[in-house]
Amino acid sequence: MWVQLIASALAADTVGARVDVYQDPWITVVAPAAEASVELPDVTISGGTALDFVSGATPVVLTDTISSATWFRDTRVSGDLSATLHPETTWSIGGHVGASTENDFASGSGGITASTDLAHRRATLVGSLTVGRETAWRATGGPKESSTTGQVDVRCTVVLDKNTTLTAFGTGRGEWCGDVLGCGANPYRSVPFVDGDDVVFTVHERHPDQRWRGAGALRLSRAFGDWTALHAMYRLYGDSWGVTGHTAEIAVARQLFDERLLLHGKGRFAWQGSAGFWRDTYGTSATDPAYTDWRTADGELSGLFETVIEGQAKWSFYDVGALQALAIDLRVAGMWFRYPNHAERPRRAAVVIGGGVGASF
Amino acid sequence: MRKALLLAILVGCGPVHPWERGRLLSPVMADPCDPLAAETTAHILATREAMHGASAVGGASCGCN
Numbered sequence: 001m002w003v004q005l006i007a008s009a010l011a012a013d014t015v016g017a018r019v020d021v022y023q024d025p026w027i028t029v030v031a032p033a034a035e036a037s038v039e040l041p042d043v044t045i046s047g048g049t050a051l052d053f054v055s056g057a058t059p060v061v062l063t064d065t066i067s068s069a070t071w072f073r074d075t076r077v078s079g080d081l082s083a084t085l086h087p088e089t090t091w092s093i094g095g096h097v098g099a100s101t102e103n104d105f106a107s108g109s110g111g112i113t114a115s116t117d118l119a120h121r122r123a124t125l126v127g128s129l130t131v132g133r134e135t136a137w138r139a140t141g142g143p144k145e146s147s148t149t150g151q152v153d154v155r156c157t158v159v160l161d162k163n164t165t166l167t168a169f170g171t172g173r174g175e176w177c178g179d180v181l182g183c184g185a186n187p188y189r190s191v192p193f194v195d196g197d198d199v200v201f202t203v204h205e206r207h208p209d210q211r212w213r214g215a216g217a218l219r220l221s222r223a224f225g226d227w228t229a230l231h232a233m234y235r236l237y238g239d240s241w242g243v244t245g246h247t248a249e250i251a252v253a254r255q256l257f258d259e260r261l262l263l264h265g266k267g268r269f270a271w272q273g274s275a276g277f278w279r280d281t282y283g284t285s286a287t288d289p290a291y292t293d294w295r296t297a298d299g300e301l302s303g304l305f306e307t308v309i310e311g312q313a314k315w316s317f318y319d320v321g322a323l324q325a326l327a328i329d330l331r332v333a334g335m336w337f338r339y340p341n342h343a344e345r346p347r348r349a350a351v352v353i354g355g356g357v358g359a360s361f
Numbered sequence: 362m363r364k365a366l367l368l369a370i371l372v373g374c375g376p377v378h379p380w381e382r383g384r385l386l387s388p389v390m391a392d393p394c395d396p397l398a399a400e401t402t403a404h405i406l407a408t409r410e411a412m413h414g415a416s417a418v419g420g421a422s423c424g425c426n
Contacts (some may be wrong), residue, residue, distance in 0.1 A: 020401045030402075035397055050400070122377065153414070162381040165390070171414025215414035221390055228373065229389035239413040245412040253389035264394045301411050310402070312395060331398055337409055346420055352405065 013038050018356025019328075024348055027056035031354075044084045044094075052076040052102075060238070076102040084113070091116040104187070108133040109149070111347045126155045138187040143204055145185065147177035161223075169217040169235075175210065182207030182294070193284045202283045205296050208277075212240040217247075227255040242276030243301065260316050268308035275301040280343050302342040308335050310352075324360045331355070 022029040035048035054074045077100070084094030096143045097110040101255050104241035109132030130151045137144035151173040158166045177183040185205040192199040217235035224230065231254050251266040277294035277300045312331035320326045333352040339345065384390065393399035403416060 016397050018397055018401075020398065021407055031401055031404075033397055033401060042406070049395070050404075052404075056366075075408075079383065120376065121379075151414070159377050159382070159385065162377050163384055166387060169416070171416075173414055213413055215412070217390065217416070221392060223390055224383040226384060226387065227389060229387070231392040233392075235412075235416075237414065239411075243411045245410070247412065251392055252369075253394055255387070255389055259388075262388055262394065270410065270412070272412055275411065300409055304410055306406075306410060308402075308406070312398065314395070329395065329398075333402065335405070335409075350405075352396065352402070354401070356395070358397075 005049050013361040014358065016356060016358035018291045018354055020189075020331075020352055020354030022350060022352050024335075024350035026348075027054065029054050040291075042085060044086065045082070046084075047079070047081040048116045049077070049079040051078075073101055074098060074104075076105075082113075089117075090121070096128075097166075105134070105136045108130060109133070111139065113149075115359050121159075126153075128153045136181075136187055142181050143187045145178050145181040145187065147175050147183055149172045149176075164220070164222045167219045167221070169219070171213070171215045173213040175213075177207075177209045177211075179209050182209045184298075185296065187243060189297050191297045193281055193282050195284045203295070205298065206294055207296060208241065208294055210240070214238055219249075227259070229253045235276060237272075241301075243273060245269040245270060245272040245304075258344060260313075260318075262314040262316070264314070266301045266308075266310045267279045268306070268310075270304070270306040272304040272306070274341065276301045278302050299342040299345055302339050305338040305340065306336070307316055309334060329356050329358075 006340065015035070017032070017034040019032045021032065022031065029052060030053040033048065035046065037044060037046040047180070049196070050076065054072075054076070056072065057145075058229040078098065080096060080098035082094055082096035084092050084093060086092035091114070093112065093114045095112050097108075097112070099108045100106070109130055111128055111130030113126065115124060115126040120138035130149075131154070132149040132151075133142065133146065133147040151171065154168075154170040154185075154284075156168050157289065160166055165223075177181045179186060181204060181301070185207045188200040189205050191205055192202050194200060215235060215237040217233060221229060221231045231250065233249040234246040235245075237247070247270040249266060249268045251264065253262065253264045255262050275296070278298075279297055282295055285344035310331065310333035312329055312330035314327050316325050316327040317323075318325050329353050335350040335352065336347040337350075339347070388394065407413065
């Protein structure tokens with residue numbers, strides 16, 4: 001029986017691995033990742049792992065003040081595993097687990113996913129529920145905070161015609177955190193209270209201990225002939241901290257040389273409003289509500305304009321020995337972040353260069 | 362009439378038979394075209410922005426510290 005299972009699995013296995021390098025003026029991240037998927041009768045098992053080797057300069061006490069930066073290195077290890085049961089071709093149900101750890105952060109999550117075809121396979125509805133637990137602490141000792149998360153994702157893809165699909169995405173997420181730092185606060189980061197240009201004292205970040213998020217998106221994909229497709233997406237985001245955001249993406253894909261070369265280009269443009277309690281500077285008054293209430297030095301909670309331009313080229317070789325296909329790819333991405341009301345670091349630019357290999361048996 | 366219109370929006374404007382779906386299965390119609398690379402990009406962006414969710418990229422844990 002196991003021989004039969006393995007033999008059938010070899011008919012549709014896939015494996016892939018890649019390495020990406022992220023570089024901005026302060027941080028370098030080398031990120032290898034791998035994944036594999038095995039098709040067994042009525043069951044698909046998939047797993048993956050990713051590592052981040054991070055090095056760079058980060059502030060220890062004050063907010064993103066480069067002059068006070070401290071050199072650091074860190075390694076993140078993450079992995080996930082999923083199993084999907086599809087006894088019929090029209091529906092499936094599965095479970096997934098994941099975990100991530102580094103020297104000052106750990107998380108774990110698990111959930112279920114179900115999928116069904118609707119309206120004579122003109123639409124596919126996918127829903128998933130994921131719960132997780134995260135803990136962040138300061139490796140050198142100090143504050144520590146845990147949070148519990150629950151997330152519901154819904155996705156529905158509708159086939160409009162033989163060239164066009166429309167997909168709607170929806171996400172609802174709740175985060176419940178302790179009262180030491182609150183949700184998402186960095187245990188290394190403190191907020192300076194200033195009098196003019198002078199820092200009078202610093203205290204730890206303190207975020208609210210609950211956060212509710214919601215996001216919805218629509219994506220339209222259309223083929224133009226057999227070898228070209230255009231994708232357009234818009235996403236609306238809002239949360240209970242007052243952050244709102246709009247994201248637009250447009251992507252084009254083109255196959256050349258008898259489907260051996262796949263070129264893919266994407267542009268991503270996002271605007272995000274700041275959290276209601278975010279301020280560029282906090283005053284020194286003891287009655288200042290920022291001192292007794294919520295305070296943050298997280299530039300990512302401020303306003304943001306973001307542009308990402310990405311290009312990828314993938315070359316496929318077919319029928320290579322025992323392989324159905326072998327593909328190698330190279331991608332380059334430029335990222336520009338502008339935080340218009342974050343005086344200390346109003347801009348950040350980054351480049352991502354990576355490559356990978358994938359095979360199907 | 363309203364129900365018919367709603368149904369048409371939900372299920373598309375007309376039947377698309379299985380043998381007419383070749384283009385929909387083409388690699389150019391996959392977005393993201395490379396899920397592994399897309400997960401890396403999503404992880405990077407999760408540490409640069411406060412927005413989250415309604416993404417085409419899956420994943421069990423982002424570890425976005």
